[in-house]
Amino acid sequence: xxxxxxxxxxxxxxxxxxxxxxxxxxxxxxxxxxxxxxxxxxxxxxxxxxxxxxxxxxxxxxxxxxxxxxxxxxxxxxxxxxxxxxxxxxxxxxxxxxxxxxxxxxxxxxxxxxxxxxxxxxxxxxxxxxxxxxxxxxxxxxxxxxxxxxxxxxxxxxxxxxxxxxxxxxxxxxxxxxxxxxxxxxxxxxxxxxxxxxxxxxxxxxxxxxxxxxxxxxxxxxxxxxxxxxxxxxxxxxxxxxxxxxxxxxxxxxxxxxxxxxxxxxxxxxxxxxxxxxxxxxxxxxxxxxxxxxxxxxxxxxxxxxx
Amino acid sequence: xxxxxxxxxxxxxxxxxxxxxxxxxxxxxxxxxxxxxxxxxxxxxxxxxxxxxxxxxxxxxxxxxxxxxxxxxxxxxxxxxxxxxxxxxxxxxxxxxxxxxxxxxxxxxxxxxxxxxxxxxxxxxxxxxxxxxxxxxxxxxxxxxxxxxxxxxxxxxxxxxxxxxxxxxxxxxxxxxxxxxxxxxxxxxxxxxxxxxxxxxxxxxxxxxxxxxxxxxxxxxxxxxxxxxxxxxxxxxxxxxxxxxxxxxxxxxxxxxxxxxxxxxxxxxxxxxxxxxxxxxxxxxxxxxxxxxxxxxxxxxxxxxxx
Numbered sequence: 361x362x363x364x365x366x367x368x369x370x371x372x373x374x375x376x377x378x379x380x381x382x383x384x385x386x387x388x389x390x391x392x393x394x395x396x397x398x399x400x401x402x403x404x405x406x407x408x409x410x411x412x413x414x415x416x417x418x419x420x421x422x423x424x425x426x427x428x429x430x431x432x433x434x435x436x437x438x439x440x441x442x443x444x445x446x447x448x449x450x451x452x453x454x455x456x457x458x459x460x461x462x463x464x465x466x467x468x469x470x471x472x473x474x475x476x477x478x479x480x481x482x483x484x485x486x487x488x489x490x491x492x493x494x495x496x497x498x499x500x501x502x503x504x505x506x507x508x509x510x511x512x513x514x515x516x517x518x519x520x521x522x523x524x525x526x527x528x529x530x531x532x533x534x535x536x537x538x539x540x541x542x543x544x545x546x547x548x549x550x551x552x553x554x555x556x557x558x559x560x561x562x563x564x565x566x567x568x569x570x571x572x573x574x575x576x577x578x579x580x581x582x583x584x585x586x587x588x589x590x591x592x593x594x595x596x597x598x599x600x601x602x603x604x605x606x607x608x609x610x611x612x613x614x615x616x617x618x619x620x621x622x623x624x625x626x627x628x629x630x631x632x633x634x635x636x637x638x639x640x641x642x643x644x645x646x647x648x649x650x651x652x653x654x655x656x657x658x659x660x661x662x663x664x665x666x667x
Numbered sequence: 668x669x670x671x672x673x674x675x676x677x678x679x680x681x682x683x684x685x686x687x688x689x690x691x692x693x694x695x696x697x698x699x700x701x702x703x704x705x706x707x708x709x710x711x712x713x714x715x716x717x718x719x720x721x722x723x724x725x726x727x728x729x730x731x732x733x734x735x736x737x738x739x740x741x742x743x744x745x746x747x748x749x750x751x752x753x754x755x756x757x758x759x760x761x762x763x764x765x766x767x768x769x770x771x772x773x774x775x776x777x778x779x780x781x782x783x784x785x786x787x788x789x790x791x792x793x794x795x796x797x798x799x800x801x802x803x804x805x806x807x808x809x810x811x812x813x814x815x816x817x818x819x820x821x822x823x824x825x826x827x828x829x830x831x832x833x834x835x836x837x838x839x840x841x842x843x844x845x846x847x848x849x850x851x852x853x854x855x856x857x858x859x860x861x862x863x864x865x866x867x868x869x870x871x872x873x874x875x876x877x878x879x880x881x882x883x884x885x886x887x888x889x890x891x892x893x894x895x896x897x898x899x900x901x902x903x904x905x906x907x908x909x910x911x912x913x914x915x916x917x918x919x920x921x922x923x924x925x926x927x928x929x930x931x932x933x934x935x936x937x938x939x940x941x942x943x944x945x946x947x948x949x950x951x952x953x954x955x956x957x958x959x960x961x962x963x964x965x966x967x968x969x970x971x972x973x974x
Contacts, residue, residue, distance in 0.1 A: 375748060408772035409746045439716045440951035441682060465715035465770065465803050466931055466953060476952040496772050498805050624773055644747035645783040646773060 361430045361456055362489070362517040362546040363564045364396030365582040367571035368404040370627055371418050372637035375644060378414060380421045382637045386572055387425040393575035396565075396582075398426055399459055401434035403496050404569045404624055408436065408463060409643040412445060419453040430456035432489060436463045436497075440479050447483055457516060458484065461491035462499045470505050477509045487516035493550065494521060507540035515545060519567050522551025523558050530554065534562030552578075552623065553615035556608035559585035569623040570614060573630045577664065581607040613660035617653070625649055629657045668737045668763055669796070669824040669853040670871045671703030672889040674878035675711040677934055678725050679944035682951060685721060687728045689944045693879055694732040700882035703872075703889075705733055706766055708741035710803055711876045711931055715743065715770060716950040719752060726760040737763035739796060743770045743804075747786050754790055764823060765791065768798035769806045777812050784816045794823035800857065801828060814847040822852060826874050829858025830865050837861065841869030859885075859930065860922035863915035866892035876930040877921060880937045884971065888914040920967035924960070932956055936964045 367390040372379040387398060400422040401407035401415055410418065423431050433455035435446035443460065450458050460480055462473045481488055490509055494500045506518055518541065523530040537547060546564035549555060555566040559582060566585075571578035585604035608615075617626045625642065629649045632639040640648045649657065674697040679686040694705060707729040708714035708722055717725065730738050740762035742753035750767065757765050767787055769780045788795055797816055801807045813825055825848065830837040841854060848854070853871035856862060862873040866889060873892075878885035892911035915922075924933045932949065936956045939946040947955045956964065 403773070462952070463772065466710070466929060467802065468952060469954075472952045472954050475954060479951065495774065622773060644786065645769070645775060645779045647776075647779050647782060 361397050361432075362487070362548070364566075364586070365571055365578055366397040366399045366432065366548065366565055366567045367395040367575055367578070368399040368402040368567055368569055369422070369572035370631055370637065370641060371401070371405040371407075371410070372628075372631065372641040373406065373643055374638070374640050378410075378418060379637060379641070380417060382641075383418065383421050384425040386631070386636060387422050390572060390575040391425070391427050391429045394579045395429060395571055395575055397456070398422060398429060398431045399434070399567055400431050400455075402459060402491070402567070403461075403493060404572060404627055405434060406624070406643055407434040408496070412442070412449065415446060416449050416453060419450060419455060423454045432457045432459050434459045434461070434491070435480070436461040436491065438463050438465050440476055443476065443480055444483050447480060451484070451486055455486060457487040457489055459489045459491045459519065461493050461497050463496075464498045468499050470502065473499060473501075474505065474508060477512055477515075481512040481514050484514050486514070488512075488514045489517040489519055489548070490515060492518065492520050503537055503540050506537060510541045510545045517546040517548050517565065519548040519550055522554045523549060523563070525554060525557065527557050527561055530557045531561035534558065538562060552611075552618060553608070556581055556585045556604040560588055560604060569618070569627050570611070573627055573634070573636070574664065577607060577611065610664060613656075613663050617656060617660055621649055621653055626657060629654050630661060633658055633661060668704050668739075669794070669855070671873075671893070672878055672885055673704040673706045673739065673855065673872055673874045674702040674882055674885070675706040675709040675874055675876055676729070676879035677938055677944065677948060678708070678712040678714075678717070679935075679938065679948040680713065680950055681945070681947050685717075685725060686944060686948070687724060689948075690725060690728050691732040693938070693943060694729050697879060697882040698732070698734050698736045701886045702736060702878055702882055704763070705729060705736060705738045706741065706874055707738050707762075709766060709798070709874070710768075710800060711879060711934060712741060713931070713950055714741040715803070719749070719756065722753060723756050723760060726757060726762060730761045739764045739766050741766045741768070741798070742787070743768040743798065745770050745772050747783055750783065750787055751790050754787060758791070758793055762793060764794040764796055766796045766798045766826070768800050768804050770803075771805045775806050777809065780806060780808075781812065781815060784819055784822075788819040788821050791821050793821070795819075795821045796824040796826055796855070797822060799825065799827050810844055810847050813844065817848045817852045824853040824855050824872065826855040826857055829861045830856060830870070832861060832864065834864050834868055837864045838868035841865065845869060859918075859925060860915070863888055863892045863911040867895055867911060876925070876934050877918070880934055880941070880943070881971065884914060884918065917971060920963075920970050924963060924967055928956055928960055933964060936961050937968060940965055940968060
């Protein structure tokens with residue numbers, strides 16, 4: 361459950377509510393495509409913008425449509441009290457594990473973040489994934505803090521920010537963290553653009569935004585990357601000799617748009633363009649991409665080919 | 668209402684609830700000391716950690732204890748929908764104005780932040796203060812964005828982050844922003860350590876953490892700074908010739924602790940040490956200062972003298 365491809369689906373919503381039918385369809389098609397797990401109510405699932413009842417409905421919908429594929433549920437909140445409430449709800453709804461990011465308003469100290477995970481771990485009966493996303497939480501983990509938290513009961517995986525594009529640098533980054541973690545704890549990677557490299561060089565899982573929209577190509581990329589050996593960077597590793605890198609290269613226009621506009625806004629636009637959701641599908645103050653960026657999304661999807 | 672000293676009181680709370688009696692006492696004593704307004708449910712008031720009902724109770728308590736002193740209410744939230752709900756509640760509770768910070772999870776674009784203020788301004792019947800606090804919101808305003816938002820209906824003031832300690836640099840910073848704002852919009856300053864300098868060099872208001880704990884000295888500092896002319900930095904401006912700077916210098920140990928631990932944690936510790944609130948008084952994951960830092964708070968309060 362903590363290896364392979366984890367799809368992080370959008371929670372399609374607007375100012376009037378959540379489109380549960382669209383969410384159910386997103387989950388069902390990704391499950392059918394063979395993703396290994398779901399990260400529901402992740403950053404791409406807009407958990408931070410949803411109230412407790414809304415989160416519960418999202419999770420119920422995802423669990424109902426995921427079939428046998430395990431559902432991991434985001435439980436992050438600014439306040440520990442709310443994290444614990446979300447944890448209880450997630451377990452009751454049938455989440456196979458939970459994802460916890462140290463969301464912050466007041467910048468948090470390492471001791472406070474450790475305390476947050478300690479408080480959560482004490483209340484959980486399902487495994488916990490540490491969700492390290494400094495771009496949204498404002499908190500930057502050190503590897504020492506990851507190592508300390510990874511020894512708490514139930515910690516099963518650590519989801520880290522993008523690794524460097526260079527394969528050697530990626531391998532070094534993943535190796536350094538791996539050396540500090542218990543063998544039972546896997547490493548998941550965020551940042552879809554680096555997934556092919558990361559999976560080939562030590563990451564166990566890809567926590568993927570795009571897999572919520574284009575699951576087939578992401579399943580193919582994951583299988584290829586995990587099958588292939590890590591290539592020495594000096595080797596003749598042309599894309600055509602490395603199917604995972606070739607697939608990732610085909611997706612480069614998508615990765616570029618993720619970098620420019622944020623993956624959430626691009627994923628929402630792609631879902632809208634593909635008719636998977638209505639428009640808008642994001643909570644204000646977030647706004648849909650403008651017409652020009654939306655046209656670029658259409659072109660990027662065309663370059664990827666039929667989904 | 669948008670000039671002079673605005674006290675930003677703590678909302679004393681723990682995992683069991685809000686200590687409304689302690690909040691009422693904090694507000695009452697600051698009103699008695701002569702603060703010009705309150706910024707209730709500001710960052711120091713832990714608004715980001717409170718639910719809608721809790722915010723309403725905090726505001727009701729503050730309004731009930733503020734007497735004739737106007738109460739400004741923080742209405743920030745990650746989601747526009749919640750901002751609008753808080754705005755309606757604040758108006759109903761008798762807030763004289765509202766404070767809005769662009770709280771973020773997904774990093775916001777300038778267009779999204781403008782849209783947030785546009786959406787809020789359209790629903791408000793009381794004045795709006797733009798709350799620019801990049802340390803907690805993760806969003807950095809440009810002066811151009813401030814200028815654009817300041818033209819929206821009802822915008823009365825802009826609360827900006829600390830200005831440089833150097834008087835000339837502070838005057839330049841405040842002058843540059845002032846030149847871009849309508850004459851009807853005041854500038855409030857955050858960052859208690861720079862208040863004496865900022866008020867003497869163009870800021871209209873001091874949005875003060877310490878004024879919620881030690882209101883008398885902050886009232887004295889504000890009056891002295893606004894009375895005294897801005898001094899040319901080359902002048903013989905020794906502290907003994909400048910009462911505001913002298914008062915601020917006496918408070919230097921407090922400012923140092925604010926810088927080291929964050930003003931909220933220090934204000935909470937000070938309130939606890941002074942017997943104004945129980946301990947702990949902050950929402951987890953925030954933790955009280957440890958024994959060593961707490962001892963430093965005691966020493967700093969002793970250096971300030973009797974409150």
